Every structure is written in C-alpha cells, then in structure tokens.
Amino acid sequence: MPELPEIAAIAQYVAEKAVGTQIRRVDVAALSVLKTFAPGPHDLVGATVTGTDRIGKYFVLWTEKNGDRVALVTHLSRAGWLRWSDKLSPTPLKPGGKSPIALRVHVGPEGEGFDLTEAGTQKRLAVWIVRDPSEIEMVATLGPDALAVSREDFGAILAGSRAQLKTLLRDQRTIAGIGNAYSDEILHTAKLSPFAIAKSLDEAQVDALYAAMHAELDDAVARSVGQHVATLKAEKRSGMKVHGRTGSPCPVCGDTVREVSYADRNFQYCATCQTGGKILADRRMSKLLK
Ligand SMILES: [Zn+2]
Numbered sequence: 289m290p291e292l293p294e295i296a297a298i299a300q301y302v303a304e305k306a307v308g309t310q311i312r313r314v315d316v317a318a319l320s321v322l323k324t325f326a327p328g329p330h331d332l333v334g335a336t337v338t339g340t341d342r343i344g345k346y347f348v349l350w351t352e353k354n355g356d357r358v359a360l361v362t363h364l365s366r367a368g369w370l371r372w373s374d375k376l377s378p379t380p381l382k383p384g385g386k387s388p389i390a391l392r393v394h395v396g397p398e399g400e401g402f403d404l405t406e407a408g409t410q411k412r413l414a415v416w417i418v419r420d421p422s423e424i425e426m427v428a429t430l431g432p433d434a435l436a437v438s439r440e441d442f443g444a445i446l447a448g449s450r451a452q453l454k455t456l457l458r459d460q461r462t463i464a465g466i467g468n469a470y471s472d473e474i475l476h477t478a479k480l481s482p483f484a485i486a487k488s489l490d491e492a493q494v495d496a497l498y499a500a501m502h503a504e505l506d507d508a509v510a511r512s513v514g515q516h517v518a519t520l521k522a523e524k525r526s527g528m529k530v531h532g533r534t535g536s537p538c539p540v541c542g543d544t545v546r547e548v549s550y551a552d553r554n555f556q557y558c559a560t561c562q563t564g565g566k567i568l569a570d571r572r573m574s575k576l577l578k
Contacts, residue, residue, distance in 0.1 A: 289366045292434055292465030293508035294520050295347050298370050299340040300513045302349065302402065305372060306337040309395040311351060317381035318390035318406070323424075324416045327358050329391075332417065337395060341421075344430045344464030348421055349393075360393070361416045361424060367408030372517050375399045391415055426460070434465040435505055442501075443494050446486040453497070454482035454555060466501075469524065470508065472531035472555050474500045476540075481563045482548070482555060530556045 290298070314329035316322060322329070335351035335358060342348070347370065349360040364370065368390075376399050381392055390413050394401040406413040422428045432441060445463065449456055456462055457471040466474070475482050478500035480493060489497065508527060512520055525532065529539050534547040534556055543560035548570040559565050 289467050289469070290364050290369070290520075291345055291467040291470050292342070292505055293470070293512045294524060295342045295345055295364075295465075296509050297512035297515055297520055298347055298517055299342045301372065301515075301517050302347075302370070303340040305400060306349070306395045306402075307339055309337050309397075309400070311335050311337065311393060311395055312397075312401075313392075313394040315381040315392040315394075316390075317383050317385060317387060317392070318411065318413075319383065320411055321390045321404070321406070321413050321415050322417075323414050324418060327417050327419070329417065331358060332360065332393075343421055343427055344433060344460055345467065346421070346424075346427055357419065359418055359421055361418060361421050361427070362404055363412075363414045363426070364404070365406075365408075365412035365414065366410075368404065368406045368413035369521075370517060371403045371405055373399075373401060373403070376401045376403075429461050430464040431460065431462045432464065434463050434501055435509075437463060439495075439498050442498050443491075446489055446494055446497075449486040451486050452483045453480055453486060456486050457501075465505070468553065468555060469528065469531045470504055472557065473504045473527075473529060476530045476538075476558055476561060477504055479561050481566075481568070482557055483563075483568060530558055532556065 311332045314332050316329055332351055335353035338352045339350040340348060347362050351358050376394055381389055388405040388407050389403045390406050391404040404413060416424050418424060453475060454471055457466050457474060478496040480497060511523055511527060515523055530545045533545045536545050538545055538558040538561060541560045543558050545556050545558055547554050547556050548568050549572055559567055
C-alpha cells in the first residue's frame with residue numbers, strides 16, 4: 289500500500305510530466321471507483337493540469353478550465369497504483385473487463401497519461417472529482433500530516449490516547465500519511481513496542497517516536513522523490529528493516545524479525561529492539577495456547 293513517501297513521489301513525478309498539458313480524455317473502466325457524480329470525468333476534458341498535491345495518503349491532480357478549478361483526488365488504498373505512460377493506447381477501455389485499469393487519464397499531445405490500477409480482489413481504489421478536496425469526508429477528517437505535526441502537538445495527541453502505538457500511527461484521523469509498513473519501521477527505530485499504550489509514554493519515548501517518524505519518512509521521501517513511478521515499490525521494499533522481513537535478522541541487533549498475524553493483515557517487529565525480548569501474542573499463538 290502506498291504511503292506518504294510514495295504518494296509524495298507520485299505527486300512530484302506527475303507534476304513534472306503533466307503540468308501545463310491539457311486533459312484530452314478520461315476513460316472509466318470501473319465505474320465503482322468513482323465516488324462523485326458532478327463534476328464528472330467529462331468535465332475534466334479540455335482542462336489544463338495546473339499542479340499536484342499530496343494530502344495524507346491522497347493524491348490530488350489540480351486542473352483548470354475557464355477559470356474553474358477542479359481536482360481529481362484518488363486514494364490508492366491497499367492494492368491500487370498509478371502507472372504513468374508516455375504512450376497510452378488510444379483504444380477505449382472495456383468497462384467491466386478483467387483489466388486492473390480502473391481509470392485512464394490521457395493528458396499530453398503524444399499520448400502521455402496515467403492509469404489508476406487496482407490489483408486487489410476487493411476494489412478499494414477510490415476517485416473523487418471535486419472543486420475542493422475538503423468536500424471529501426475522509427479528507428476533511430484527516431489528522432495533522434505526519435511530516436507537518438509539531439513535537440508539541442504530537443505529544444498532546446499521544447497523551448490523550450489510550451490506543452496502542454501501532455493502531456494510533458495508522459489511524460488517518462489521528463496522524464495522516466502513515467500505513468502498515470512505515471509504522472513498523474518507525475516503531476522499530478524508536479525501539480517501542482507496537483502494543484505500547486500511547487498515553488503511557490514518557491517524554492524521552494515521545495521524543496524518540498517523533499524523531500523516528502521524521503527520520504523514516506524523510507529518508508523514504510528523499511529516496512522516492514525523483515524516481516520513476518514504476519520503481520517506487522521496489523525502492524520502498526528495499527528500505528525496510530523489519531516490515532515484510534519475518535524470519536530475517538534484525539539489521540540493528542541480529543535477532544530474528546518476528547511477525548504478529550491477524551486474519552487480514554500482519555506486521556513485523558524485533559523483540560530485542562522493541563519489547564525487551566517479549567514475544568507478542570497473535571491469533572496463531574492464542575490458538576496454540578488453547
Ligand atoms: Zn533488533
């Protein structure tokens with residue numbers, strides 16, 4: 289799932305490629321991804337791309353036509369991706385087909401443009417066409433951005449929450465931009481247990497968590513921005529110290545990276561670095577204990 293650094297890189301990449309071009313056509317292959325009706329995709333045709341933005345994990349493409357500013361906003365969700373092409377096929381997409389392409393935006397005169405794709409069986413990719421992204425409830429209710437929140441505000445958020453750190457970091461209404469992968473990395477760098485309760489942290493631990501959040505995200509943004517969209521996923525994976533590395537040695541202490549597994553997701557941590565050696569229980573463990 290793309291998180292803050294990947295969306296930042298996508299926004300930068302698409303801005304470099306598309307700003308100043310005119311939208312020539314929008315093909316909708318999966319109608320279910322479109323969450324708004326007016327303005328519609330046809331209203332974007334003839335509009336000039338004026339810029340891009342990242343809001344949390346949302347990608348925004350700004351357009352303007354006759355002084356009317358309209359934004360195409362997308363949440364790529366778990367299995368969605370943006371695929372840039374310098375030469376898109378002019379053949380219209382077949383609606384309801386088996387292709388992973390949900391929406392295709394033709395921008396440049398040479399056939400440039402991008403596809404929004406969804407590889408998952410559960411179609412969670414979402415696209416909105418709005419005048420103001422804050423019209424989207426999930427955008428309007430986002431917490432402060434992970435890279436913009438101050439140390440003071442971050443401390444206040446933690447002090448006011450009984451949530452476990454792993455849950456808190458991924459909750460977009462609390463802090464925007466972080467998902468399953470970077471929360472694993474941030475907690476590992478901060479040497480904190482994923483199950484630690486937010487309000488129980490002392491000042492030194494809050495400092496460590498805040499510093500780790502910046503270190504991990506700043507580093508990932510630096511590595512991602514400027515890359516071709518196609519190489520971002522591999523770049524993200526290669527930078528991970530514990531996430532997705534169950535069974536591998538922790539690069540900090542050499543202990544084996546462990547996994548906590550739930551029915552629909554899992555996450556990784558290092559017991560030596562993060563939990564004082566304690567092995568965290570998950571559903572498989574509780575099954576064994578029964
Ligand atoms: Zn370790």
